[in-house]
Amino acid sequence: MAIDFQRNEGTLIIEAAERVDSTNAQRFLEDLDAAIEPTDQVVILDMEKLTYISSAGLRVVLQTAKTLQRQNSGFALCALSGTVREVFEISGFDQVIAIHPSQDEAIAALKG
Amino acid sequence: MIGRRRPPGRDGIMADTSGPYRILVVDDEPDLEPLVLQRMRRAIRSGRYQFVFAQNGVEALETLNQDDEIDMVLSDINMPQMDGLALLSHIPDVAPDIHAVIISAYGDMKNIRSAMNLGAFDFVTKPVDFEDLRITIERALTNLEAWREATASRERLVALENELDVANKMQQSILPTEFPGQPGFQIYGSMIPARVVGGDFFDVIYLDNGRIGLAVADVSDKGVPAALFMMASRTLLKSAAMGLKSPREVLxxxxxxxxxxxxxxxxxxxxxxxxxPTTGEMTYANGGHNAPLIAHVDGTSTVLPGTNGIALGVMPGMNYDERTISISTGDTVVFYTDGVTEAVNEDGEEFGMERLQQVFTGQPVRDAEASTQAVFDAVNQFAGNAAQFDDITCLIFRRSET
Structure with missing residues (x-):
């Protein structure tokens, strides 16, 4: 698991890569918490390079969504690969977290 | 850093590090006590050291027994009643987490070697050079802190393993182990727990009018909190199911x-x-779980048609769809968790849905227990020597001849 992020005019784009499973989910949560500032109005989690996410990883995404909801920030996922998208679909979390095909579309949807 | 002797890692917290270091000085010569107090007065006044004194080994052991805040023993070798070497040999029994420094006659290499072999951390020689003694004490205390920290980490690790062990036991305790045979259908289920991770459970609930509830579930995390969540899920499910409700209402x-x-x-x-069993129909609802497989008597199999529904516990007021299908005689319904389909082999490939279907494709009809075993065998064979990351659960329902 690795994350990388960049910030531009109140929009934080986080790119997650490799695998998130129960061995590193806690670190994933800590890394996301460290990256996100209360001043971020829009946070986009780009999962293009993420190859696998377990249920422990899903929980981290939900926790992050809840944190951002509390601070009234927009949140969306984008660019999910096939297996990762399937995990979101099976669990039904695609119904409660916005998912977009690309960063641009996620930004347009959240800022538009 | 200031330390105290405590069982390290108790309550998962580091040993208490407040208060001065307490040093027990053991010597039968009465002039050492005023000398120590005088020469170490600065360290005493600053709150770094505290000294207590004993006249011989017997007195020292009594003090160690009563005063569990002593961090270090500074002892002479030649003393009446019990000498320093005998004292050293008893220290591990009364105070295993302290260090000892020996004071010996200059050149008494034989006794110094014996003391070191008995576990003394270091030694100083007589007449005592107090600057050298101070440095020796500091070195011993630094080492003691590092040693206590390492012990605390190890104990925390043990505590964590114990916690996972408790969680595993809770998980095992809620799984049904007996599946009483009934005319018209057979049920069998089993779970292979992952070594540390895992939150699968399944249940068979006997409802009114001979109806039977079948559940398979996967909790998102591991450890005691997840195990408690699992217990809560299972209890809530059972009580909701008993209330004559349809699966969608239950979820x-x-x-x-x-x-x-x-x-x-x-x-x-x-x-x-x-x-x-009176209609041969199965009604189901799905909260974000993998859809079961239905294997027919002709050797074909299909995934149960999907129903809309999110994993439970995340969002209130969610709706769950429900479907009813007809189960033909000989049909086998395979409930499972993602530990089956996401089991990986040594090349990192996933077992997947197709391989699960192949377990049933063109196979002679098996009973429920044999079907469960066939799924486990196929997963194990596929995984080879690859580690098992998640619980593997399979619950089989088979409609048989009445």
């Missing part, structure tokens, strides 16, 4: 109840089906 209710006080955002994926 709606369990979801709302689990959502209360769930700040940790734990969740459970849960597939719940009710089979009615």
């Amino acid at each position: 709606t209710e369990v979801n709302d109840l689990l959502y209360d006080d769930n700040d940790a955002m734990m969740f459970v994926t849960l597939f719940y089906a009710v089979y009615d």
Whole structure:
């Protein structure tokens, strides 16, 4: 698991890569918490390079969504690969977290 | 750093590090006490050291027995009643987490070697050079801190393993182990727990009018909190199921109840089906779980048609769809968790749905237990020597001749 992020005019784009499973989910949560500032109005989690996410990883995404909801920030996922998208679909979390095909579309949807 | 002798790691917290270091000085010569107090007065006044004194080994052991805040023993070798070497040999029994420094006559290499072999950390020679003694004490205390820290880490690790062990036992305790045979259908289920991770469970609930509830579930995390969440899920499911409700109502209710006080955002994926032997129909609803497989008597198999529904515990007021299908005689319904389909082999490939279907494709009809075993065998064979990351659960329902 690795994350990388960049910030531009109140929009934080986080790119997650490799695998998130129960061995590193806690670190994933800590890394996301460290990256996100209360001043971020829009946070986009780009999962293009993420190859696998377990249920422990899903929980981290939900926790992050809840944190951002509390601070009234927009949140969306984008660019999910096939297996990762399937995990979101099976669990039904695609119904409660916005998912977009690309960063641009996620930004347009959240800022538009 | 200031330390105290405590069972390290108790309550998962580091040893208490407040207060001065307490040093027990053991010597039968009465002039050492005023000398120590005088020469170490600065360190005493600053609160770094505290000294207590004993006249011989016997007195020293009594003091160690009563005063569990002593960090270090500074002892002469030649003393009446019990000498320093005998004292050293007893220290591990009364105070295993302290260091000892020996004071010996200059050139008494034989006794110094014996003392070191008995576990003394270091030695100083007589006449005592107090600057050298101070440095020796500091070195011993630094080492003691590092040693206590390492011990605390190890104990924390043991505590963590114990916690996972408790969680595993809780998980095992809720799984049904007996599946009484009934005319018209057979049920069998089993779980292979992962070494540390895992939150699978399944249940068979006997409802009114001979109906039977079948559930398979996967909690999002591991450890005691997840195990408690699993217990709660299972209990809520059972009581909701008993209330004569349809699967969609059951999931709606369990979801709302689990959502209360769930700040940790734990969740459970849960597939719940009710089979009615009078009609041969199975009605089911799905809370974010893998859809079961239905294997027909002609060797073909299909995934049960999907129903809309999110994993339970995350969002209140969610709706769950429900479907009813007809189960033909000989049909086998295969409930499972993602530990089956996401089991990986040594090349990192996943077992997947197709391989699960192949377990049943063109196979002679097996009973429920043999079908469960066939799924486990196929997964094990596929995984080879690759580690098992998640629980592997399979619950089989088979409609048989009446």
